[in-house]
Amino acid sequence: MSIAIDGNKCIGCGRCIEICPGGIIKKNQDHKAFLKRPQDCWSCGSCMKVCSAEAVFMYLPVELGGRGGRMTLQRNGSRMEWTVTRRDGSSVTLTTSADTANRY
Numbered sequence: 001m002s003i004a005i006d007g008n009k010c011i012g013c014g015r016c017i018e019i020c021p022g023g024i025i026k027k028n029q030d031h032k033a034f035l036k037r038p039q040d041c042w043s044c045g046s047c048m049k050v051c052s053a054e055a056v057f058m059y060l061p062v063e064l065g066g067r068g069g070r071m072t073l074q075r076n077g078s079r080m081e082w083t084v085t086r087r088d089g090s091s092v093t094l095t096t097s098a099d100t101a102n103r104y
C-alpha cells in the first residue's frame with residue numbers, strides 16, 4: 001500500500017513534502033512532487049489531505065480494493081469524500097468531516 005502522485009494534476013505547492021513524516025516526497029526537475037522511496041510510505045494519508053489539487057491517490061491492498069484498487073480524496077469545504085475504485089470500475093465513497101477528523 002502506497003500513495004502515488006499524478007504529475008498532470010500536481011501544481012508543485014510543496015505541502016505534501018512539508019507534511020510527510022518520512023520525508024520521502026521530493027520534487028523533480030519540473031517542480032512536481034514524486035514519491036522517492038515508495039517502500040517507506042506507511043500510507044498515513046497526510047499528503048492526500050493537504051493536497052488541494054487532488055493529485056495524490058493511494059493504491060490499496062488486494063483485501064481492500066481488489067487488485068488494482070485505488071483510493072482518491074475529494075474535498076468539498078470541510079467534507080472529505082474518500083472514494084475506493086476497483087479495477088472493474090465499481091466504486092464506493094465514504095464521507096468524513098475535516099472539522100471532526102482526528103478527534104477521539
Ligand code: SF4
Nearest residue numbers: 010011013014016051
Ligand atoms: S500537495 Fe499536491 S499539488 Fe502540492 S506538491 Fe504535493 S502533490 Fe503537488
Ligand code: SF4
Nearest residue numbers: 020041043044045047
Ligand atoms: S502517505 Fe504518509 S508516509 Fe506516505 S508519502 Fe504520504 S505523507 Fe508520506
